[in-house]
Amino acid sequence: MKVSLPVYKDQVLDVEIMDLTYQGMGVAKVDNYPIFIDNTLPSEKITVKVTKTTKNFAFGDVVKILQVSPHRVNPKGRVYRQTGIAPLQHLEYSEQLKFKQHQIAELFAKVHMDDVEVLPTIGMDHPSQYRNKAQVPVRKVQGELTTGFYKKNSHQLMPLEDYYIQDPAIDHAIIVIRDILRKYHEEAYDEFHHSGTIRTIMVRRGYYSHEMMVVLVTRTKRLPMADVVVEEIQAALPEVVSVIQNVNQKRTNVILGPVNNVLAGKSTMNDQLLGLTFAISAQSFYQVNPQQTEKLYQLAIDQAGLTGNETVIDAYSGIGTISLTMAQHAKQVYGVDIVPAAIDNARQNADKNGIKNAEFVLGSAEKVMAQWQEDGIKPDVVVVDPPRKGLDEAFIESAAAMGPKRVVYISCNPSTLVRDVQRFAEHGYHINAPVQPVDQFPQTPHIESVTVLERD
Ligand SMILES: C[S@@+](CC[C@H](N)C(=O)[O-])C[C@H]1O[C@@H](n2cnc3c(N)ncnc32)[C@H](O)[C@@H]1O
Numbered sequence: 001m002k003v004s005l006p007v008y009k010d011q012v013l014d015v016e017i018m019d020l021t022y023q024g025m026g027v028a029k030v031d032n033y034p035i036f037i038d039n040t041l042p043s044e045k046i047t048v049k050v051t052k053t054t055k056n057f058a059f060g061d062v063v064k065i066l067q068v069s070p071h072r073v074n075p076k077g078r079v080y081r082q083t084g085i086a087p088l089q090h091l092e093y094s095e096q097l098k099f100k101q102h103q104i105a106e107l108f109a110k111v112h113m114d115d116v117e118v119l120p121t122i123g124m125d126h127p128s129q130y131r132n133k134a135q136v137p138v139r140k141v142q143g144e145l146t147t148g149f150y151k152k153n154s155h156q157l158m159p160l161e162d163y164y165i166q167d168p169a170i171d172h173a174i175i176v177i178r179d180i181l182r183k184y185h186e187e188a189y190d191e192f193h194h195s196g197t198i199r200t201i202m203v204r205r206g207y208y209s210h211e212m213m214v215v216l217v218t219r220t221k222r223l224p225m226a227d228v229v230v231e232e233i234q235a236a237l238p239e240v241v242s243v244i245q246n247v248n249q250k251r252t253n254v255i256l257g258p259v260n261n262v263l264a265g266k267s268t269m270n271d272q273l274l275g276l277t278f279a280i281s282a283q284s285f286y287q288v289n290p291q292q293t294e295k296l297y298q299l300a301i302d303q304a305g306l307t308g309n310e311t312v313i314d315a316y317s318g319i320g321t322i323s324l325t326m327a328q329h330a331k332q333v334y335g336v337d338i339v340p341a342a343i344d345n346a347r348q349n350a351d352k353n354g355i356k357n358a359e360f361v362l363g364s365a366e367k368v369m370a371q372w373q374e375d376g377i378k379p380d381v382v383v384v385d386p387p388r389k390g391l392d393e394a395f396i397e398s399a400a401a402m403g404p405k406r407v408v409y410i411s412c413n414p415s416t417l418v419r420d421v422q423r424f425a426e427h428g429y430h431i432n433a434p435v436q437p438v439d440q441f442p443q444t445p446h447i448e449s450v451t452v453l454e455r456d
Pocket of ligand 1: 286317319320338339342365385387412
């Protein structure tokens with residue numbers, strides 16, 4: 001049966017924006033039927049053209065803004081919104097921070113946990129040029145190897161030189177590397193035919209160390225003219241301490257492949273956080289906003305309430321950044337991560353910093369946690385910092401069974417945070433301090449926060 005919808009494709013109509021989605025799109029409603037519209041803000045009146053309808057919602061494009069929100073600011077350019085690099089750039093920064101605080105509060109309220117207090121988001125003084133890592137697709141545009149970013153929901157590359165939210169030294173490095181690749185006639189990857197060589201340029205730069213790592217992701221095992229390309233990269237970019245070829249032969253959206261060849265320098269680069277030095281491999285996770293990460297970690301350390309006598313488990317530990325900062329205030333720390341390079345880095349980082357009371361295990365957090373429980377490890381504090389999908393149910397069961405006094409939950413996805421808090425509640429763990437959002441991703445709708453759960 002054909003359902004009649006309140007709007008139809010290509011219809012042009014005037015609407016008022018009521019809300020922002022978690023992805024930063026404005027929401028208007030016609031007979032309670034939502035239309036999601038990019039580049040619009042609550043309280044704005046607009047003329048919209050409906051571009052797509054589904055049974056439950058529609059998408060539309062702004063034709064004209066009839067009444068402008070007082071919180072709209074002059075965006076840097078259309079391309080940043082179109083590519084999804086900075087989808088919230090048109091919203092005043094102080095309002096972005098409120099938006100993030102309210103998103104978390106609303107998600108708790110939705111599951112009838114209205115009593116959970118969410119503090120104002122800790123923001124940045126200069127909320128741009130903060131990212132310490134770039135992963136830039138390389139494609140042929142108008143016959144030339146080009147770097148840029150994909151247009152949202154597409155694989156169309158939009159050429160770009162100023163990425164706005166990245167460290168400008170990284171933006172500069174990408175242009176330099178692009179020009180060297182052009183000079184030696186390297187072939188850009190062609191996704192459609194799965195041909196060509198260079199898929200992605202990844203650059204990481206230490207915020208404190210200013211060490212730079214360059215990763216050239218190739219479809220082919222061979223990188224033609226590798227010697228001269230690398231020599232020129234090193235000559236043009238003196239901060240580079242590591243040039244790596246990563247081979248990814250699959251037809252996939254996953255950026256890195258399994259094979260890394262060190263073409264010059266080290267296999268890692270170093271950076272500092274809270275006074276410790278960390279070696280970081282190409283494959284390892286490292287927080288992208290180092291200034292805010294220090295605030296985030298300090299909060300986690302404070303909230304853990306360490307006195308020096310505690311046993312701490314740091315699950316999803318990456319290269320050991322949280323484990324090793326906490327080890328300085330605890331008796332013993334155990335870390336676990338699923339990425340071999342990260343665990344290698346974590347062990348190396350413990351040595352590098354002369355930390356002897358931290359042990360790292362390679363494996364999935366859910367399995368290793370069950371093993372630790374079986375081994376009779378009794379943590380006082382469990383810290384978790386999972387990826388967006390949150391915690392596995394089995395992990396929560398093992399964690400609760402170990403009976404820690406406190407769970408410090410660092411989350412990059414409020415939806416899974418709320419789900420996991422509910423699951424912890426079934427095991428007698430509750431929030432009894434306000435949730436603290438920390439803005440790790442200004443100009444984007446991504447939300448990071450710290451939550452502490454305590455045993456009843
Ligand atoms: C958000 S990062 C946090 C890393 C680290 N705590 C930090 O701040 O740098 C999440 C980490 O979880 C790891 N990971 C993903 N799934 C996992 C799993 N099932 N078990 C253990 N670690 C996992 C990833 O490799 C990554 O290092």
